[in-house]
Amino acid sequence: MVLLIPLMLALFMSNLDQTIVATALPSIGEDLNASSEVSWVVTAYLLTSAVATLIFGKLGDLYGRKKIFQFSIVVFLVGSLLSGTAGNVALLASFRALQGVGGGGITSLVMAITGDLATPRRRATHQAMLGMVAAVALIAGPLLGGAFADGLSWRWIFYVNLPIGVVAFLVVAARLHLPRPPAPGGGVDVLGGLVVAVFTACAVLFTAWGGHEYPWASPVVLGLIALSVAALALYLLVEHRAAEPITPLRLFRTCVFSLASAQFLTAAVVLFAGMVYVPMFMQVVQGKSAFVAGLYVIPLLLGVVAAAGISGPLITRTGRYKLYPVTGAVLTGVSMAFLSRADHHTTALALLVPLALAGVGLGFFIQVSLLAGQNAVGHEDLGVATGVLNFFRTLGGAFGTALFGAILAVGLHSRPSDPAENAEAFRTVFAWTTPFMALALVLALAMREKPLEPLGGVGEPDAQPGVLRPDAP
Known part of the structure; x- marks a missing residue:
């Protein structure tokens, strides 16, 4: 502690x-x-x-x-x-x-x-x-x-x-x-860092600007999308040839790591849909103030907290984890389906309960995706694997916000500014999260569970000799 x-x-x-x-x-x-x-x-x-x-x-x-x-x-x-x-x-x-x-x-x-x-x-x-x-x-x-x-x-x-x-x-x-790591065999992958910076900048900007600052069909947004694709292709080529790549492509040869990365991205897509568009629904459809609308995100995030508190100790005790993303995908999918029926008459309780349950399901996903992804790689790749998983979470949040924003914009522009009519646009947004949870369920079922063995942690009584001394080489 x-x-x-x-x-x-x-x-x-x-x-x-x-x-x-x-x-x-x-x-x-x-x-x-x-x-x-x-x-x-x-x-x-x-x-x-x-x-x-x-x-x-x-x-x-x-x-x-x-x-x-x-x-x-x-x-x-x-x-x-x-x-x-x-x-x-x-x-x-x-x-x-x-x-x-x-x-x-x-x-x-x-x-x-x-x-x-x-x-x-x-x-x-x-x-x-x-x-x-x-x-x-x-x-x-x-x-x-x-x-x-x-x-x-x-x-x-x-x-x-x-x-x-x-x-x-x-x-x-x-x-x-x-423990100090062994001396690196190659230099820092400067070119890879520059290319991934270009890719990330273009990807984040077109998701942030598309449909807001510029129309989706504008030259600016289309140009950013094209640059993102080109930079991603170049990044894969650079990382394949680099002596010490920022993102070792061998990580993705492990099926568990690839599935964990996809699960992290999928969970982030749905989580950000709730965090961004539930408060907007409360303001546009139900006429709540910005402060009150923001409070409706709390049950979603408290669900994430509760799921982490429940699943963490249980995984530690049993060493098994596949059950949690399967349960989380079903729970989140069903909860978001209920949320997709909300309108301007829906009571606070009818919104808070599915939001909290969706948070629990997403919490199971986030917890296990990180754990399974780390468990699938060697200790020498622990840092870069964790970085890759968190990078997928960032991309999932950006793409989810942009995708659902585009869906909402189409719905709002095709309807008059009336709460009863605008509710349909938000219902469409929430309904579109369920296919992502269906995909998440497929990913969870496809993941081969690699049981967690209590071996190798620094400072643990069953860790290997020679790695317990502070700053040992």
Whole structure:
């Protein structure tokens, strides 16, 4: 717990910054006289954190996770301090991009370090605790963002990270000891990093801009899509030839890892559909205020927390995990099907119950996808595998938001601005999540369960001799 607490603090800090800014955007735009450009404050963080998730996971495998993790915390804190002092939106977006580099590294490395500290079976309980912390941060973000913007200043959204990060850094420096990895056989894959940055930037931008800033058929969006495809093809070629690739393609030769990656992406698609479009449904269809509408996301995220708390200890006890994604796919699919029948007369209870159950199902998926993916690779690839899985989650969230946004836009534009009519557009959005859960069920059934054996964790009594000494080579 001495080591888990600073990991929890760092993860809470990085996840908080994914949502805490959203509710303060109007205040930031008004204060900096740039309301139309303020969305870049969110987009810049998303872009750099997605790339850093991949790259920092690999750097941790090559040069040791402790120092790369500490570097990530420092970068995040510097970005936070500078963001709090920014005098215009351009500077704020730039500093948020720097903050995203640290945040992506933190998210990836916390999960990988947990894999170092615990055996595969104990890892389930530890990662469940971290998953609960991450979900609580996502819940607290909008509430704290609004409170700081209204009561103090939006700048405190960034300053609040400083004491949390300093404590995490100091405890990690004093107490975390991991074996040093062997010297890398090749240099850093700089070309791969540049290409994946181009791919991620194009992919995130066309999903963020399509149907909002620009029409889907506009040259800008079509050009970004074409660049994304070309960059992805080039990235696969570069990684195939690199001595130390950021994303070793051999990982995907393992069926379990490939299925776990697809499950992570699918779960993120549906999770973000709930997080983004349920509050919008409450405002547009049921006429709720923005604050009240945001509260309806809480049952969904609390379901994720509950699922992590239930499944983690059970997986640790039994070593078996296939049951949970199968159950999660059915539970989420049925719950979203009920949600797709909601309209302007639907009661709060009739919305909150399926949202909570959908969160439980998604929590089972997220917990097991990470665990199964890590368990399918060797320890030398633990960091990069964790980074790849989190990268798929980021892409799933971006693509899900864009896809359902396009479906909603078509529905709203074809109907008059009346709550009863607009409800049909949202029902279509929620109904389209069920095919994704059907796909998730197929993936879960296809996954061959590799039982978790309590072997090899750093500091465990049954770990191999020679890896227990702090900083041993």
